[in-house]
Amino acid sequence: MAGAARFLDPAIVARLGTIDLKARTIVEGFLTGLHRSPYKGFSVEFAEYRQYLPGDDLATLDWKVYARSDRHFVKKYEEETNLTCHLLIDVSGSMGYASGEVTKLQYASYLTGALAYLMHRQRDSFGLIAFDDSISALLPASARSGHLRAILLALERLEIGARTNVAKPLNDLAAAVRKRGMVVLISDLLDDPANVLDGLKHFRYRGTDVIVFHVLDPFELKFPYEHAARFRDMETAEEVMAVPDSIRQDYIEKMQNLIACYRRELGLVGIDYCQLDTSQPLELGLMAYLMTRRRVL
Amino acid sequence: MSGLSFLSPLFLIGAIAAAVPILLHLFHRKTEVVIDFPAVSLLKRAPVQQHRRRRLRELLLLALRVAALLLLAVSFARPYFAGAAAPDSLPLTVIAVDTSMSMSAPGQMDRARAAATRAAAAAPASHALALIGFGDAAAVVVEPTTDRSAITSAIAQLSANASGTRFRTALARSSEIIGTREGHVVIVSDLQQSGWESNDDGGLPDGVSVEVIGVPPPAGNLAVTSAERRDRRVVASIQNYGNVEVRAPVRLIAAGKEIARAEVTMAPRGAGDVELTGSLPAGGDVEVRVDDAIGYQADNARKVLLDSTPALAIAVVVADPTGSTGGLYVERALKVAGNGREFDVDVRDGRQIVKWTEAERSRMAAMFVLGTRTLDRNGRQVIRNYLNGGGQVLLAMGPDVDPGTLGDVLGTQLAFDETPVRSAGATMIASDGRHPIFRPFLNPSGALGDVQVEQHRRLKDQAGRIVLARFSGGDAALTEQAVGQGRLIVFTSDLDNEWSRFPLNPAFVPFAVETTRYLTKSRRPQQGTAAVDLRESNPAATTVAEFTNAIERTTRAGLLQAKNAARDLEDRQRWWQIGLVIMLVALAGEALVGRRAT
Numbered sequence: 001m002a003g004a005a006r007f008l009d010p011a012i013v014a015r016l017g018t019i020d021l022k023a024r025t026i027v028e029g030f031l032t033g034l035h036r037s038p039y040k041g042f043s044v045e046f047a048e049y050r051q052y053l054p055g056d057d058l059a060t061l062d063w064k065v066y067a068r069s070d071r072h073f074v075k076k077y078e079e080e081t082n083l084t085c086h087l088l089i090d091v092s093g094s095m096g097y098a099s100g101e102v103t104k105l106q107y108a109s110y111l112t113g114a115l116a117y118l119m120h121r122q123r124d125s126f127g128l129i130a131f132d133d134s135i136s137a138l139l140p141a142s143a144r145s146g147h148l149r150a151i152l153l154a155l156e157r158l159e160i161g162a163r164t165n166v167a168k169p170l171n172d173l174a175a176a177v178r179k180r181g182m183v184v185l186i187s188d189l190l191d192d193p194a195n196v197l198d199g200l201k202h203f204r205y206r207g208t209d210v211i212v213f214h215v216l217d218p219f220e221l222k223f224p225y226e227h228a229a230r231f232r233d234m235e236t237a238e239e240v241m242a243v244p245d246s247i248r249q250d251y252i253e254k255m256q257n258l259i260a261c262y263r264r265e266l267g268l269v270g271i272d273y274c275q276l277d278t279s280q281p282l283e284l285g286l287m288a289y290l291m292t293r294r295r296v297l
Numbered sequence: 298m299s300g301l302s303f304l305s306p307l308f309l310i311g312a313i314a315a316a317v318p319i320l321l322h323l324f325h326r327k328t329e330v331v332i333d334f335p336a337v338s339l340l341k342r343a344p345v346q347q348h349r350r351r352r353l354r355e356l357l358l359l360a361l362r363v364a365a366l367l368l369l370a371v372s373f374a375r376p377y378f379a380g381a382a383a384p385d386s387l388p389l390t391v392i393a394v395d396t397s398m399s400m401s402a403p404g405q406m407d408r409a410r411a412a413a414t415r416a417a418a419a420a421p422a423s424h425a426l427a428l429i430g431f432g433d434a435a436a437v438v439v440e441p442t443t444d445r446s447a448i449t450s451a452i453a454q455l456s457a458n459a460s461g462t463r464f465r466t467a468l469a470r471s472s473e474i475i476g477t478r479e480g481h482v483v484i485v486s487d488l489q490q491s492g493w494e495s496n497d498d499g500g501l502p503d504g505v506s507v508e509v510i511g512v513p514p515p516a517g518n519l520a521v522t523s524a525e526r527r528d529r530r531v532v533a534s535i536q537n538y539g540n541v542e543v544r545a546p547v548r549l550i551a552a553g554k555e556i557a558r559a560e561v562t563m564a565p566r567g568a569g570d571v572e573l574t575g576s577l578p579a580g581g582d583v584e585v586r587v588d589d590a591i592g593y594q595a596d597n598a599r600k601v602l603l604d605s606t607p608a609l610a611i612a613v614v615v616a617d618p619t620g621s622t623g624g625l626y627v628e629r630a631l632k633v634a635g636n637g638r639e640f641d642v643d644v645r646d647g648r649q650i651v652k653w654t655e656a657e658r659s660r661m662a663a664m665f666v667l668g669t670r671t672l673d674r675n676g677r678q679v680i681r682n683y684l685n686g687g688g689q690v691l692l693a694m695g696p697d698v699d700p701g702t703l704g705d706v707l708g709t710q711l712a713f714d715e716t717p718v719r720s721a722g723a724t725m726i727a728s729d730g731r732h733p734i735f736r737p738f739l740n741p742s743g744a745l746g747d748v749q750v751e752q753h754r755r756l757k758d759q760a761g762r763i764v765l766a767r768f769s770g771g772d773a774a775l776t777e778q779a780v781g782q783g784r785l786i787v788f789t790s791d792l793d794n795e796w797s798r799f800p801l802n803p804a805f806v807p808f809a810v811e812t813t814r815y816l817t818k819s820r821r822p823q824q825g826t827a828a829v830d831l832r833e834s835n836p837a838a839t840t841v842a843e844f845t846n847a848i849e850r851t852t853r854a855g856l857l858q859a860k861n862a863a864r865d866l867e868d869r870q871r872w873w874q875i876g877l878v879i880m881l882v883a884l885a886g887e888a889l890v891g892r893r894a895t
Contacts, residue, residue: 217335220336230332232331232332232334232337251339254339255339
């Protein structure tokens with residue numbers, strides 16, 4: 001796992017102080033790593049020279065280099081965008097689950113904070129919406145200095161809410177967003193897939209790019225429980241008595257079918273889908289975001 | 298109610314272990330883990346079925362584990378079925394009701410029946426009940442039963458008779474019925490003092506509780522204690538057992554008609570003679586009767602025989618053609634009885650008995666067979682016909698008895714060893730001292746023990762044969778059995794002073810006389826109420842405390858025997874092996890179900 005060792009374990013991130021520090025640690029480390037990574041071209045700060053090719057804008061030609069070396073090089077300036085990004089984080093009851101040290105909500109908030117930090121560095125405009133069955137926190141998109149701090153503070157104050165209803169906040173937001181931009185949804189998507197897909201399709205129909213981070217706990221994926229127990233739903237309090245050995249295979253198949261369903265249906269409408277589990281490094285989420293942003297821009 | 302019993306019931310305590318899996322089951326249920334889980338909706342469909350199936354498996358497992366532990370405990374307790382007579386295994390309450398003559402005062406039996414009925418109703422529900430009526434002897438009126446209505450109806454049928462009172466007999470019978478189980482005895486009686494006077498044995502085992510219900514005796518009693526004919530008169534003695542002077546009429550009755558009457562005055566606890574003069578009938582009997590309104594009724598009358606009693610014909614068959622000594626001792630012994638007038642003894646050699654006329658045979662009250670070697674076929678047929686036709690025969694199996702033809706003589710096979718057993722100095726012991734033959738030996742009881750025999754024949758066990766006495770070695774000495782319509786008493790040694798010195802023993806004469814009287818009982822004139830035991834007329838009674846203290850306590854001698862019988866029964870049935878096999882099957886099933894459940 002040499003590759004994974006380059007990234008920060010979410011459990012280690014959780015032990016860091018404020019979410020501000022967490023976000024900065026994640027992003028700076030991620031960006032530092034990118035210099036040695038195959039994803040070099042995605043850096044937003046790295047400026048480079050390359051030989052002039054016919055068709056290049058002459059305004060980008062570096063005349064000083066030409067004067068010194070008598071060769072034509074094009075100078076790539078730091079990127080400047082007008083991307084507006086909406087970070088949607090699910091705070092429903094099911095997001096409070098943790099088989100290890102980090103709950104799904106914590107993991108999602110670290111990822112959201114890191115993304116916000118990254119966007120701030122890119123001088124993108126970004127906002128935050130927290131929801132369960134309704135919107136519980138809303139910070140409109142902005143690129144102002146100080147907005148990052150407000151976002152991080154809001155993330156730090158997030159509390160577990162009630163039942164998941166992804167469709168409603170998505171519909172509300174879709175109606176409000178008029179400018180082409182990007183929506184990042186971070187959720188465990190334990191809702192009716194049809195409702196989730198309907199909500200997300202609204203954005204795509206408006207030309208908004210969407211990336212979905214499907215955050216799950218490793219235990220949700222593998223169901224490694226050994227002894228018979230009464231399983232209580234974290235949102236509905238419904239209880240089911242089960243012998244794990246007897247139902248594990250059935251459960252895993254259902255979970256994989258759910259993931260495959262999201263991956264397939266979201267891919268069909270051009271929505272990027274990234275499934276993460278809370279034991280995986282947060283950098284994977286950043287990487288997925290940058291790939292999507294590259295396509296957008 | 299099942300007849301299931303256990304040889305080692307203490308092992309049943311181990312059945313408590315069956316509670317362990319039940320407690321574990323309950324404990325496990327209480328501590329069932331509850332896990333908060335987000336994707337319960339994905340668990341829904343499968344687990345509901347699993348849960349039901351699991352509960353069934355859990356219950357099945359629990360049942361198998363409990364069954365295995367119970368079977369283990371029950372198997373170690375060595376179960377056996379004591380048979381269909383379920384009340385035999387239940388705790389028993391024996392209600393013994395005095396039905397002797399001293400209970401015949403007006404209203405006395407009514408009170409006794411009421412007390413017995415109350416005792417039956419008050420008996421613990423877990424007890425079986427048995428009913429005994431006792432006087433001289435104790436008869437089981439109702440064997441142990443759980444049917445209380447049968448007891449109640451039997452109590453209602455009880456009535457006083459003319460017998461004496463023997464409390465020890467009743468106690469011994471109660472003890473026999475109770476055996477080794479838990480028991481309680483209720484005695485309903487007038488607690489008459491004379492009931493303890495008989496020198497017999499009997500008590501209650503340790504641990505058997507006793508309740509004594511006293512039925513008050515009458516305030517006084519008049520009894521005709523004797524009556525005899527003196528020429529044209531009848532002289533009767535009347536006893537007053539009360540504490541006040543009594544003047545009462547005494548009547549002489551013949552064929553239901555009063556032929557004489559007199560008044561008699563008796564001092565408290567005193568007696569008086571009265572002479573009754575009238576025209577006595579030529580034959581038959583007359584009755585002397587005293588009017589007694591409050592005392593016992595059975596002793597108010599006494600019959601006087603006016604005829605002289607004819608001697609009973611007794612035949613003695615010997616194998617002594619010379620007629621020198623055969624049957625001599627029996628003849629001499631019987632000649633003594635009744636001043637020589639009670640029996641008419643005819644001793645004959647076996648070859649002579651065919652000469653008996655039909656009239657002589659029918660007059661014969663009993664026959665002693667002391668030798669058969671001289672009997673021819675006709676002679677054997679005479680004895681066989683006599684016995685099977687209702688005759689009374691005593692057979693002494695001495696050296697003059699031919700074992701080979703004995704079956705032909707009697708018309709039945711006796712089953713005995715033909716070779717005599719040498720038993721130097723063996724003494725004779727009565728199996729039941731209350732039998733009429735042995736009554737003369739009750740006091741002193743050792744008289745019969747002085748009898749010694751040198752040889753005897755060994756009878757084998759045979760159904761329907763009652764052993765009346767045994768030799769000290771355990772072999773039967775005197776037995777009684779029915780043959781055809783007659784009765785056969787067998788003395789397994791000799792009565793001619795050849796194999797034993799018994800004929801020379803002082804016990805021989807009373808033994809021979811009482812045996813003959815017992816055999817000729819049906820031919821003897823009935824004396825009616827004259828047979829009343831005079832001691833029974835005295836209403837003096839003990840207190841309940843005195844009575845209770847007089848009861849002897851015995852160890853349960855039959856306990857070991859009962860245990861051995863139970864062990865034999867359990868050995869034959871071997872339910873413990875079946876229990877262990879079923880337990881192993883239960884454990885195998887538990888392992889199988891348990892493996893699938895985990």
